[in-house]
Amino acid sequence: MAVRDLPHPLLQSRSAGVLLHPTSLPGPDTMGTLGQSAYQFVDWLAAAGFGLWQMLPIGPTHCNLSPYQTLSVQAGNPELISLDDLVARGWLTQTQREHEKPAVARALAAGQFFTHWEPESDRVKRFESFCQEHRYWLEDYALFDALRECYGGESWCRWPDDIRLRRTQGLTRMRRELKAPIDVRRFEQFVFFEQWQALRQYARDKNVFLFGDMPIFVAYDSADVWANQDLFNLDGEGSPLTVAGVPPDYFSETGQHWGNPHYNWDEMQAQNFRWWRQRFNTQLELFDLIRLDHFRGLEAYWEIPADHEDASRGRWVKSPGRALLNSLFREHKNLPLVAENLGLITPEVEALRREFRLPGMVVLQFAFDGSTDNPHLPHEHEAHNIVYTGTHDNDTSLGWYQAQPEDVQQRLRAYCFGSEEPMPRLLVCAALASVARIAIVPLQDLLILDGAHRMNTPGTESGNWRWRFQWDWFPDTLTSEVRQWLTRYGRLPEVEVQPPDKPNDD
Known part of the structure; x- marks a missing residue:
């Protein structure tokens, strides 16, 4: 049996948040920082009625700027x-x-x-x-x-x-x-x-909580692998024997070859998952909620021989995810964990997620393929879900809609009672109206931005992770309009805050 108390309090009531990586904040430097704009963004979230700020992993990146490597x-x-x-x-x-x-x-x-x-x-x-x-x-x-x-x-x-x-x-x-x-x-x-703790406390004082993202795998060229070579599937010279990825899916017809070395799970388990428990201890210093990216890898992972560049030549291998989660929950009874369960998800993966009472994700951009039992359709949502209009790997909702054939556009509008609401507002309000307790909207969708403002395109090597917004892109009515939506759909946090003056650039 799983070791699990009731889900974390932040997962038990209706709320809403905005997806924005801190590097996307405006300011005088080459990327956003934990400076003035971060505090101004918290002020805006609180004024609009959002209770969560979701972001991507915040570790030091390689030159490609990917927060997942x-x-x-x-x-x-x-x-x-x-x-x-x-x-x-x-x-x-x-x-x-x-x-x-x-x-x-x-x-x-x-x-x-x-x-x-x-x-x-x-x-x-x-x-x-x-x-x-x-x-x-x-x-x-x-x-x-x-x-x-x-x-x-x-x-x-x-x-x-x-x-x-x-x-x-x-x-x-x-x-x-x-x-x-x-x-x-x-x-x-x-x-x-x-600096992070000061920002986190400032956000908490305004009833805004930080929602982090934790990749299941780590980059080969990292301190983690170099310093813990016994915990990874490497040969005697330190080279990977097998690497991670996924088979063909929504994002790629040939699958994705991530190149991350797989874990030596036997050694991990022999050490009672100490490395994982230490990793979570650090993340809990930083975040109030944590999304575990590629959760399905805790049930089985896609193993690609290291000398193969074609991800489709991999195979599924079982992993000791249940033992790992039990170890984590013995240490943190109310571990605020969310499972990213997108892609090829089997009944075994969902059984593991439900056993530990972890929220899963639904994404409205995936909903309108014509199947009436599509789990991303709002009538299929469960309260113990987190609903997104799109994620950092998706196009903006406006860009996505503009790229869809007419039948998909009509299907979306017919599903929403023939509404003539403009996009992406239509999809944003559909997410907020969902029975899912938590709704997350990328900032691009609130600012009505097209596909030129996309954060990441999976399978591409350049042009990703560099998007930044400007404060003058915020319409004067946006704060009050969003607050009305959150009020209408019962997503305001319990603590009221006063709207700040309109933020200025650093």
Whole structure:
């Protein structure tokens, strides 16, 4: 039997949220940060009546910016650090903030922090406490990222043998030689977590909760795999034997070849899933709800031989998901977990999800294929669902609608009682009216944006993860209009907040 109490309180009442990755926030830097615009966005969410801010994984990314293939599943992305906050703390001058690249500015702030080291000061005590509490991942990540810089960004599989295979003598030498860049990484994570906690508390004070996303697999070129090679299906030289992906599906006729190494589940289980439990402990510091991406991989995963580029040549392999979930729920009785159950979902996957009373996802863009028992149609929804108009992998709802043949457009409108409401408002209100307790709407759909504003197109290598909005795209009536919708469909949070002034750019 599953170890599970009642679902988390945030999953028990009607509410609504907005899907927006923090990198999409406006501001003066190359991507959004945890600065002024993040607080302004929380203000807007609260004023409009939303209780959830859903985002994508927040780890440090590779050069392709994908938040689902990060350098660490534990660390925060240092590019999200607000440089204005570093100026306010006195660790960075305004001139440095304006003229230096963000990475250089953060290194300068770290230098200032360590130069004025005062062992009895509150900031030093907080730093040392953070480093000690997060030692289980921080030291490996800081060394890994410093080594990547030292070796010109090469994947760890191309590093010298003693470093690649983590021989003690080699690691000791490199920790000594790379002390300064390692300290910068430790400082960045300390600052990131402090800025994040300040934002999270600000949001909570306004009855807005943060909804995170946790990929089931991790990138091969990551601190996680390099530091825990026994926990992954690798050969003696550290190369993957099998990798993850999915068979042909809605997004790809040939399947998707993700390239993530599979876990050594036997070793994971022998250690009572310690790595997973530590991973969840970190995420629970950051988020109030957590979506487990590709939940079906806990029942069975698609195994592709590492030397095959064609995902269709893989096979399904059973995984010990039930044992893992029991281990997690023994540690966190009310683990606020949501299952991403899109794609090829079998009765066994749904049985596992229901056994642990986890909400699943329904997406309205998938609903109108002409089948009357399509689980994404509103009349098939259950209260224990989370309904989306679309996800980060979908086109915007307006872009999706414009690309549909006339029969699909007519089917959608006929289903909605022949409504002449414009898109995407029609789909947004259909989501809010659903019996699903939680409804999530991408910001693009609230701003009536077309497919040029899509966040990600699965199976493509360029142009993804870069979308950003501007505050002047918000119609003056949007806040009050959305609040009326949330009132009409019973999705306002219990705590009322006063509308703020219209946000301005940083």
